[in-house]
Amino acid sequence: MAELGFSNVSKQFDGAPALQGIDATIRSGEFVALLGPSGCGKTTLLRLTAGFDQPTAGEIRLDDQVVAGHGRFVAPEAREIGIVFQSYALWPHKSVFANVAYPLEVRGVPRAARRARVAEALALTGLTAYGDRMPAQLSGGQRQRVALARCLVFEPRAVLLDEPLANLDLALRASMQEVFSMFHRRTGATMVYVTHDQGEALALADRVAVMESGKIRQFAAPEVLYREPADCFVAGFVGDGAVVSARLTGKTRGECMVLDVLGQEVRARSRTATPTHVSIRPEAITLSDSAMLRARVTNCTYLGGRFRLSLDAAGETLVAFSSCRAAIGEGVGMSIDDVWAFHDPDHEVRVTGMPSYA
Numbered sequence: 001m002a003e004l005g006f007s008n009v010s011k012q013f014d015g016a017p018a019l020q021g022i023d024a025t026i027r028s029g030e031f032v033a034l035l036g037p038s039g040c041g042k043t044t045l046l047r048l049t050a051g052f053d054q055p056t057a058g059e060i061r062l063d064d065q066v067v068a069g070h071g072r073f074v075a076p077e078a079r080e081i082g083i084v085f086q087s088y089a090l091w092p093h094k095s096v097f098a099n100v101a102y103p104l105e106v107r108g109v110p111r112a113a114r115r116a117r118v119a120e121a122l123a124l125t126g127l128t129a130y131g132d133r134m135p136a137q138l139s140g141g142q143r144q145r146v147a148l149a150r151c152l153v154f155e156p157r158a159v160l161l162d163e164p165l166a167n168l169d170l171a172l173r174a175s176m177q178e179v180f181s182m183f184h185r186r187t188g189a190t191m192v193y194v195t196h197d198q199g200e201a202l203a204l205a206d207r208v209a210v211m212e213s214g215k216i217r218q219f220a221a222p223e224v225l226y227r228e229p230a231d232c233f234v235a236g237f238v239g240d241g242a243v244v245s246a247r248l249t250g251k252t253r254g255e256c257m258v259l260d261v262l263g264q265e266v267r268a269r270s271r272t273a274t275p276t277h278v279s280i281r282p283e284a285i286t287l288s289d290s291a292m293l294r295a296r297v298t299n300c301t302y303l304g305g306r307f308r309l310s311l312d313a314a315g316e317t318l319v320a321f322s323s324c325r326a327a328i329g330e331g332v333g334m335s336i337d338d339v340w341a342f343h344d345p346d347h348e349v350r351v352t353g354m355p356s357y358a
């Protein structure tokens, strides 16, 4: 299994940037998700990695080999990368067995070895009983397993998956996610999984690269994205909660700085000395009748075990969890503690109550 390296990779289509200065290393055996809204460049990055297209600038490496950049270009078939698309791209007139055997046939693997390796790939994806079926006789989830088996069978250096579950219904998606996890544990393959679904990315990946407008905003473990988002985009796109502007008070409490958030002094973790915003996750909010900060309930939904409340506090929408149901329009008191503060000057213009740099 290979490490994937990207150095300052950019791609333009007719002068319009689709990727801008991508720098990242995906470690050998790592399961990485590329997460971002439609049009942010996820598919373009996969296509450049697979060799279906060339970067406008920058360099892509597979282990120590430069596969694109500096006048070098290694053809897709020579990269030994497996790809699974949203549309399964199976041969309709070949059986499941023949579809999975195809990459080995192309590589001239002898018949007996071929049979053994196909049987193994079918077993890994739970398809042993389906070898003789034609693709048309399979469900969507089964077809996607065939696509996965077909890209596993030749032991690729990396597996790229482009929204592989987007065509499946919710229940099937959850069970297929387990198939991908299991597959990754059993093969130790380097996997790059593209999705616009944050639940899928956070559930599956060791690390998630959050993308927006052709750039990687943050590349970190799911729990780091949640607890320590780098900017307003990541804080808003990943996980629940609110992003609110904040002002330095100059005070500290223990390891934390104390910020002015919605007119209250709030304890914040941070990596910057000049925070402009805080990410307030639901866990940071405690509802209590005696609390100074007042809010109005604007929505209440049952999550199973607890309620999720949307709250309007000083014109900002916050999210809190509650053990009991609240009425829309009801007034509540709340305190905020242990938020994450970051510096995001790009968003200052849109925020009312400009933060100062005391």
Ligand SMILES: Nc1ncnc2c1ncn2[C@@H]1O[C@H](COP(=O)(O)OP(=O)(O)O)[C@@H](O)[C@H]1O
Residues within 6 Å of the ligand: 013, 014, 017, 018, 036, 037, 038, 039, 040, 041, 042, 043, 044, 045
């Ligand atoms: N072949 C192409 N020709 C022109 N523009 C393209 C082409 N492929 C992608 N783009 C543009 O590049 C941007 C990124 O697209 P894409 O990588 O498909 O995004 P995503 O997969 O995140 O939805 C979009 O603005 C898209 O319109």
Ligand SMILES: [Mg+2]
Residues within 6 Å of the ligand: 042, 043, 044
């Ligand atoms: Mg795409």
